Amino acid sequence: MSRPIFCQVSIAALQHNLQVAKRKAGAHKVWAVIKANAYGHGTAAAVQGFESADGLAMLDFSDAVLCRQLGWKKPILMLEGAFAPQDVQLALAQHLELIVHSHYQLEWLIKASPNRQASLPLKIKVNTGMNRLGFAPQDVQAVLQTVKDAKLSNQVTLVTHFANSDMSVADGLERPMVTPEQQLQAFVSAGGDLIAGSLTNSAAVLTEIQISHVLKAETQSEQGWMRPGIMLYGATPFGHRGAAQEGLKPAMVFGSKLIAVQHLKAGDQVGYGSRFTADKVMRIGIVACGYADGYPRHAPSGTPIAVNGQRTVTVGRVSMDMLMVDLTALPEADIGAAVQMWGDIVSVDEVAAAAGTIGYELLCAIATRVNRTVVN
Numbered sequence: 001m002s003r004p005i006f007c008q009v010s011i012a013a014l015q016h017n018l019q020v021a022k023r024k025a026g027a028h029k030v031w032a033v034i035k036a037n038a039y040g041h042g043t044a045a046a047v048q049g050f051e052s053a054d055g056l057a058m059l060d061f062s063d064a065v066l067c068r069q070l071g072w073k074k075p076i077l078m079l080e081g082a083f084a085p086q087d088v089q090l091a092l093a094q095h096l097e098l099i100v101h102s103h104y105q106l107e108w109l110i111k112a113s114p115n116r117q118a119s120l121p122l123k124i125k126v127n128t129g130m131n132r133l134g135f136a137p138q139d140v141q142a143v144l145q146t147v148k149d150a151k152l153s154n155q156v157t158l159v160t161h162f163a164n165s166d167m168s169v170a171d172g173l174e175r176p177m178v179t180p181e182q183q184l185q186a187f188v189s190a191g192g193d194l195i196a197g198s199l200t201n202s203a204a205v206l207t208e209i210q211i212s213h214v215l216k217a218e219t220q221s222e223q224g225w226m227r228p229g230i231m232l233y234g235a236t237p238f239g240h241r242g243a244a245q246e247g248l249k250p251a252m253v254f255g256s257k258l259i260a261v262q263h264l265k266a267g268d269q270v271g272y273g274s275r276f277t278a279d280k281v282m283r284i285g286i287v288a289c290g291y292a293d294g295y296p297r298h299a300p301s302g303t304p305i306a307v308n309g310q311r312t313v314t315v316g317r318v319s320m321d322m323l324m325v326d327l328t329a330l331p332e333a334d335i336g337a338a339v340q341m342w343g344d345i346v347s348v349d350e351v352a353a354a355a356g357t358i359g360y361e362l363l364c365a366i367a368t369r370v371n372r373t374v375v376n
Ligand SMILES: Cc1ncc(COP(=O)(O)O)c(C=O)c1O
Pocket: 033, 079, 161, 200, 201, 202, 203, 227, 228, 229, 230, 231, 237
């Protein structure tokens, strides 16, 4: 018997979540964000699941080539633009749209063949307060002039990215942070068009109340594009609001089986570092899943997990290839019982919250040694 751990991706769930995003988007177009191997779900599965998206947005040029090979004919947006001069040539050959966030990328574009560049759609990234990528608002007009003078493109729009659209007053903000509203003002001051620009990630799509004016502006026009990522995979950027509440379905089941059972008496300890001590007679199960599979090592005892379709919790420290679960209330669960680390019974967001991280990180971290399947 091969090791029973698996990662199963549902095309139907990807399709469903895209429809949720499209409903929110109204007339406005959707870039399905598929960077990082489609948030760990697999680029090929994403191309299939997001067939009805208006475009795919990603980071790696090899992924863009793969998408074209898989038959994706609609727009592709490269979220960080060119990493090297040859990426500009690849973008021209493969009809990829480029974000331009720095002057060196403009120089590469200028050096590439001028006639062909006019057909290359460019998105100028505005740094509206996140201070990660993009031109300062006061520099944007000069950048646009350079683009115009060099006849770099006849399809130029401005884009930006929110730093805190996943935060709300409900989270109890502990310190001042740049708000979506402040970023919108900076975007507009740079000459950004709230209708034609692309601004909204999943949190901004989902928090209609917080930034309804962006959503409204973007949904009024077919020119506007949203850029949802995490919600398409059935997880959310919020700690306080679950994906199910948003009508989203988890697209990934990370599962395994029990490979051993132990009986503990009060005082017995479990695993490396003896981090868990039984305070009563207990039955625990050993799961074929560890941090070398992508399960977070820092998940503490008490992290939710499901056995035989029923929720229980982990006990002790996660090891490289195994973790332990409490079976005391699950007398039927024995060796071979099905375990769900995350999926439709236990959400990846719950596990992430217990482990002090976000669902994004867990979804992206499934190890290559885990057997992957795709189901319709
Ligand atoms: C530029 C950009 N747009 C959109 C997204 C999608 O964000 P999310 O997965 O939070 O929807 C990301 C992801 O980090 C991003 O970097």
